[in-house]
Amino acid sequence: MGFSLPLLAFVSVTAGAVAAFVVSRNPFRALATDSPNGVAAVIALRAAARRDGVKAWLAAARHRTTAAFLALCAGVAVFVIGWLTVGVIALLVRGSASVADVDAGVAQWGYDHASSLSVKALDGISLLGSSVVVGVLALLLAIAEWWRRHTVFIVLFIAAVVIGDGVITVGAKLAMDRARPALNPVAHTLGPSFPSGHASLAAAFFAAAALLLSQHGGKTRTGVLGGGAVMIAVAVALSRVLLDLHWLTDVVAGLAVGWGWFAFCVLAFDGSLRQTRVVRSHD
Numbered sequence: 001m002g003f004s005l006p007l008l009a010f011v012s013v014t015a016g017a018v019a020a021f022v023v024s025r026n027p028f029r030a031l032a033t034d035s036p037n038g039v040a041a042v043i044a045l046r047a048a049a050r051r052d053g054v055k056a057w058l059a060a061a062r063h064r065t066t067a068a069f070l071a072l073c074a075g076v077a078v079f080v081i082g083w084l085t086v087g088v089i090a091l092l093v094r095g096s097a098s099v100a101d102v103d104a105g106v107a108q109w110g111y112d113h114a115s116s117l118s119v120k121a122l123d124g125i126s127l128l129g130s131s132v133v134v135g136v137l138a139l140l141l142a143i144a145e146w147w148r149r150h151t152v153f154i155v156l157f158i159a160a161v162v163i164g165d166g167v168i169t170v171g172a173k174l175a176m177d178r179a180r181p182a183l184n185p186v187a188h189t190l191g192p193s194f195p196s197g198h199a200s201l202a203a204a205f206f207a208a209a210a211l212l213l214s215q216h217g218g219k220t221r222t223g224v225l226g227g228g229a230v231m232i233a234v235a236v237a238l239s240r241v242l243l244d245l246h247w248l249t250d251v252v253a254g255l256a257v258g259w260g261w262f263a264f265c266v267l268a269f270d271g272s273l274r275q276t277r278v279v280r281s282h283d
Helices: 004-023 028-032 039-052 054-061 064-095 097-112 116-129 131-149 152-176 197-213 219-242 248-268 270-275
Strands: none
Touching (some): 004 219, 064 248, 152 197, 152 248
16 A cells, blocks of 8 residues: 555644634634624724733624624635745746756655555545545535525535636646646646646535535534545645645645635625525425
8 A cells, every 4th residue: 555545644634624723713613604704894893902812802803793704804815825936946947056956856756655455545536636526516506505595696606616617727728838747658648737737626626515515504514524624635735746736835826716706706705695495394
């Protein structure tokens, strides 16, 4: 089996566990609720700080309006950090010999520790970021969410996440035109390397799925779904590296693109997502 699969499992599960803890905290959970946000949140936050200091501020932060405002800030932060990360990596890829050495070293390690079993397993994991699999899952999610909510905005949100991510990734690939690793003969048939489309699509779609499926749920559900989304995206990203189909920097940039675009879509559809209600059948 080699060391590639245990490494992938350790890194992806650790990333998922950290993400589960983070997204289950307020204010991140407010992204998955229908609480209002805006000026009232700012007023509540400032008033709490003036009245009773830190304790009152913390109490106000648990209020739904304040949590929603902070969640909005969190979404903006993910968007900005994601795209800054992509820009920095793109510059380093073009001009840093040290980054190239790290990419080459990781690729060689993955090649040296590959086995027939690990390659098959990594191929299966990699499929979770393919356009075909994500397209089918996105269609099923859109149908299920429309059936629950009877609103077209959810369908448009899912379509924007998936299609928009694909357009951005293809555009970036054509602009960078980076060669793939040469150790896997399949790699040269797949087109430009930077950023990883599989990593980007997995990051964007599974984050969107976790957000929608955790709406109106509790802390545990939000944490499990959010952590699971991050775990899958990281596993897909690492599988592309360990299969020698992408450089390490390709998948890091891909994750940044996917999460950054997801955050943008959440901000763009924020009002529509918060106003939707799950249609419940009467017992």
